[in-house]
Amino acid sequence: VTSERGREPRVTVRADGGRADYPVVLAGGALEWLGELARERLPGVRRWAVISDTTVAPLYAPAARASLEGAGLASSVHTFPAGEKNKTRKSWSILTDELVEQGLGRDGGVVALGGGVVGDLAGFVAATFMRGVPVVQVPTSVVAMVDSAVGGKTGVDTGAGKNLVGSFHPPALVLVDPTTLRTLPPAQRAQGWAEAVKHGAILDEPYLRDLERDVEGLLGADAAVAGAAVARSIELKAGVVGLDEREADVREVLNFGHTLGHALEAESGYELSHGSAVSIGMVLEARLGESVGVTARGSVERLAAVLSRLGLPTTPPDGLDAARVEACTHRDKKVRGGHPRFVLLERIGSVAQEGGWAREVSSEAVLSVLAG
Numbered sequence: 001v002t003s004e005r006g007r008e009p010r011v012t013v014r015a016d017g018g019r020a021d022y023p024v025v026l027a028g029g030a031l032e033w034l035g036e037l038a039r040e041r042l043p044g045v046r047r048w049a050v051i052s053d054t055t056v057a058p059l060y061a062p063a064a065r066a067s068l069e070g071a072g073l074a075s076s077v078h079t080f081p082a083g084e085k086n087k088t089r090k091s092w093s094i095l096t097d098e099l100v101e102q103g104l105g106r107d108g109g110v111v112a113l114g115g116g117v118v119g120d121l122a123g124f125v126a127a128t129f130m131r132g133v134p135v136v137q138v139p140t141s142v143v144a145m146v147d148s149a150v151g152g153k154t155g156v157d158t159g160a161g162k163n164l165v166g167s168f169h170p171p172a173l174v175l176v177d178p179t180t181l182r183t184l185p186p187a188q189r190a191q192g193w194a195e196a197v198k199h200g201a202i203l204d205e206p207y208l209r210d211l212e213r214d215v216e217g218l219l220g221a222d223a224a225v226a227g228a229a230v231a232r233s234i235e236l237k238a239g240v241v242g243l244d245e246r247e248a249d250v251r252e253v254l255n256f257g258h259t260l261g262h263a264l265e266a267e268s269g270y271e272l273s274h275g276s277a278v279s280i281g282m283v284l285e286a287r288l289g290e291s292v293g294v295t296a297r298g299s300v301e302r303l304a305a306v307l308s309r310l311g312l313p314t315t316p317p318d319g320l321d322a323a324r325v326e327a328c329t330h331r332d333k334k335v336r337g338g339h340p341r342f343v344l345l346e347r348i349g350s351v352a353q354e355g356g357w358a359r360e361v362s363s364e365a366v367l368s369v370l371a372g
């Protein structure tokens with residue numbers, strides 16, 4: 001991973017052990033460069049299908065199309081109703097049919113313009129259309145910028161659970177324009193900053209310090225402040241997912257806060273949003289680490305302070321059934337041999353590694369942090 005930060009942060013990502021390198025271009029106003037960069041990066045693509053949702057399309061699809069047209073590239077816009085409940089096979093089939101009707105062929109490409117729902121769904125359309133056409137990810141939410149646009153995971157939900165059908169389809173290019181965050185509702189912004197705090201907590205203490213200093217600018221969607229944070233988060237995530245496949249276990253560190261986070265999310269019937277659940281999950285897993293003597297004292301307090309300043313919850317919802325949440329961790333998809341595994345911090349900025357990046361912890365210890 002290389003980066004030239006400063007005037008114009010530009011991060012180059014090596015994902016998939018080098019088999020799928022792709023650039024991440026990040027700058028205020030970068031949406032205007034879409035056409036030029038797409039043509040430069042993918043000269044063989046003749047026609048672009050811009051896929052977006054009904055909230056983001058009216059805001060940014062005209063600029064995306066104008067930029068593609070300015071670069072002499074044909075395009076069409078395809079939307080689906082905003083919201084996680086539409087990240088489905090049904091939306092996938094409607095969009096796919098539209099692309100066929102548009103005459104998009106193997107020389108076509110997809111622009112995924114929107115939040116994580118658009119990125120996952122449009123990425124999956126691209127992964128499967130004509131056995132795969134390139135996708136350019138243009139994330140417009142904090143979650144999509146700091147997390148979903150990089151890493152190559154695409155997919156849809158089914159009645160049985162989230163992200164159960166999907167594919168790895170790394171983007172050809174990621175284009176991040178932090179000025180688009182201005183229209184994102186503030187509560188949605190905080191959801192994504194939870195994952196940025198995670199990146200600092202597991203990998204980079206000075207980055208967490210930057211986030212603590214910049215809370216106001218992050219919540220206010222100040223493009224320079226948000227852009228710098230997104231650039232650092234992408235570098236950190238890319239550094240982990242880009243590691244050689246033999247070291248794929250390192251990716252487990254990204255699961256910090258997620259073992260309990262996923263359990264809380266599921267146990268609430270998905271009332272609790274992912275970012276909020278992960279916020280609580282990080283505080284509880286840090287407490288778990290402190291309680292078993294692995295995590296440096298004071299880590300819980302520091303994490304809880306910055307998360308609550310970001311407007312995120314740090315304690316489980318009232319009336320939570322600790323035993324049910326604990327039972328839920330045994331059904332997490334990352335479970336091996338029926339035992340949930342936890343990523344424990346050594347201290348802020350580094351994960352404790354002892355026979356692996358994640359470890360089993362006794363149910364008693366887990367129940368005890370859940371009970372508060």
Ligand SMILES: NC(=O)c1ccc[n+]([C@@H]2O[C@H](COP(=O)([O-])OP(=O)(O)OC[C@H]3O[C@@H](n4cnc5c(N)ncnc54)[C@H](O)[C@@H]3O)[C@@H](O)[C@H]2O)c1
Nearest residue numbers: 055082115116117118140141143144147148153180183184
């Ligand atoms: N592939 C991965 O690795 C990965 C990682 C993390 C999350 N995800 C997925 O991401 C999804 C969550 O992403 P999300 O939180 O961005 O949800 P989202 O895409 O639903 O966006 C949240 C809301 O904000 C709106 N929005 C987005 N950008 C906007 C903007 N600039 N201005 C105004 N409104 C805007 C959207 O229309 C939507 O209503 C989940 O489906 C999750 O599974 C995937």
Ligand SMILES: [Zn+2]
Nearest residue numbers: 195258274278
């Ligand atoms: Zn997450």
